[in-house]
Amino acid sequence: MSGLEYPGGVREDGLPAVLSDPERLAALEASGMVGSGPESVFDDLTRLAVSVTGASISAITFVGETRTYWKSVPHLPYGGLEAWQNAVGDSFCYFAVGADGPFVVEDAEKDPRTAGHVAIGPWGVGAWAGFPIVSSDGQAIGTMCVIDPRPRQWRPQDLETLAVLARAVSSEISLRVSLGTARTALQSAETALKTAESALSTSRELARSLQDSLLPPVLxxxxxxxxxxxxxxxxxxxxxxxxxxxxxxxxxxxxxxxxxxxxxxxxxxxxxxxxxxxxxxxxxxxxxxxxxxxxxxxxxxxxxxxxxxxxxxxxxxxxxxxxxxxxxxxxxxxxxxxxxxxxxxxxxxxxxxxxxxxxxxxxxxxxxxxxxxxxxxxxxxxxxxxxxxxxxxxxxxxxxxxxxxxxxxxxxxxxxxxxxxxxxxxxxxxxxxxxxxxxxxxxxxxxxxxx
Incomplete structure (x- = not known):
């Protein structure tokens, strides 16, 4: 994996350099997701990803500089903050953050990008597909992914739906940040309101995109x-x-x-x-x-x-x-x-x-x-x-x-x-x-x- 290339380069440990970027870490901190427990609004989206793709596991995680924080992993019972995190290199989640775009693997053991990765055994990764969760200022702060224990080909409609769901998570977080800013900064209420309205508009567009993804594009x-x-x-x-x-x-x-x-x-x-x-x-x-x-x-x-x-x-x-x-x-x-x-x-x-x-x-x-x-x-x-x-x-x-x-x-x-x-x-x-x-x-x- 150390040979992988990322848009922002790599650190000495071979992981994406963007993981240590101060602006990205500030956006992650502002999201309020680090250390937060599961919520139904996110669990609904991961369960929907499993239903649509037929995958065994879906997860929403937030990727820090050295740790990955789990937000929604419905197939696992919540074990508290300490249990619901791991070293950043011990899962595939940093791949989509480092690439600042989708990362799709159909056979993890044979794909040269992931062969021998330490996460394959513990997480039972045969195939993996993930999209970054992005803050309102464009920083990749986390990943929404689906995992299958066996190699498989991901259908275009699977990836399209996963991309829509990742954008829905991003929109939910942006809306929360915007509304929080509006409550705590009265001086900038007008700007925050416009941002919130934009996020709401985006949510409506995502709702229609999700609706369309549940219908065949052509017969x-x-x-x-x-x-x-x-x-x-x-x-x-x-x-x-x-x-x-x-x-x-x-x-x-x-x-x-x-x-x-x-x-x-x-x-x-x-x-x-x-x-x-x-x-x-x-x-x-x-x-x-x-x-x-x-x-x-x-x-x-x-x-x-x-x-x-x-x-x-x-x-x-x-x-x-x-x-x-x-x-x-x-x-x-x-x-x-x-x-x-x-x-x-x-x-x-x-x-x-x-x-x-x-x-x-x-x-x-x-x-x-x-x-x-x-x-x-x-x-x-x-x-x-x-x-x-x-x-x-x-x-x-x-x-x-x-x-x-x-x-x-x-x-x-x-x-x-x-x-x-x-x-x-x-x-x-x-x-x-x-x-x-x-x-x-x-x-x-x-x-x-x-x-």
């Missing part, structure tokens, strides 16, 4: 199927919410589409969303019955004491020479809609039990078929419970309900999947005048008409 193409999804954020303050969707290959000719809505907002909702997506992807290849997969998700939520319940609709299907066929299951979710090629719309699905509340749930698979030109439409309740703007003109109906949604879908006769979503989104916007009371997710699966 995977399904052979002989036209698929499109659209996410419509609610108006007002930006928070992480629980609407999610996914479309992925299950096995053989079978594909799975899922739409879900976690109760509540914030980090707790994001944790349940991550658990749901991970579990559904893991189990859909083993069980082609959506009811079985959703039942297994309920079991996982109960076993992990998920802090929120959710509703979901899952369709497992395959394309055929005459269209597509499959099975669909509702777990407390609004019914799916099928728009036939001639514009007729019908509801499908037997409303089942929502997930995460009871050990035993009632879930039923319903078979469906799509002919050329037919479209399957999945949505969250923002599309069938939209309300008008509080200060807007009175609409023709008190709520944009399932009947209104079915009519909007019928009006998309002949449209592609993407155009269908856009039309429904436009109908909702026209109804509420641009003021959306709830986030909404839309997913359309259309069998292209025959030439």
């Amino acid at each position: 995977r193409p399904v052979p002989a199927m036209d698929a499109a999804a659209q996410y419509l954020p609610a108006s007002g303050d930006v928070e992480v919410v629980g609407d999610f969707y996914d479309l992925f290959h299950a096995r053989g000719p079978w594909w799975t589409a899922v739409m879900g809505d976690v109760c509540g907002k914030g980090t707790e909702a994001a944790k349940v969303t991550a658990l749901a997506r991970y579990t559904l992807r893991a189990d859909a290849g083993d069980h082609l019955s959506p009811a079985v997969v959703l039942d297994r998700l309920n079991t996982a939520m109960r076993a992990q004491r998920a802090p929120r319940f959710l509703t979901a609709v899952q369709a497992t299907f395959r394309t055929t020479a005459t269209g597509a066929s499959g099975r669909l299951c509702l777990a407390g979710h609004p019914p799916a809609l099928v728009r036939r090629a001639d514009g007729r719309v019908r509801r499908i699905g037997a409303r089942g039990t929502l997930l995460g509340v009871m050990d035993q749930v009632r879930l039923t698979d319903v078979r469906f078929r799509l002919a050329p030109g037919d479209l399957l439409f999945l949505y969250t309740d923002g599309a069938c419970e939209a309300r008008p703007a509080p200060d807007g003109p009175a609409p023709s109906r008190p709520i944009f309900d399932e009947e209104a949604l079915a009519q909007a879908l019928a009006d998309t006769h002949g449209m592609s999947a993407a155009a269908t979503n856009a039309h429904v989104a436009g109908a909702l916007a026209e109804y509420h005048g641009g003021w959306a009371s709830d986030d909404t997710a839309l997913l359309s699966l259309r069998v292209p008409p025959r030439p």
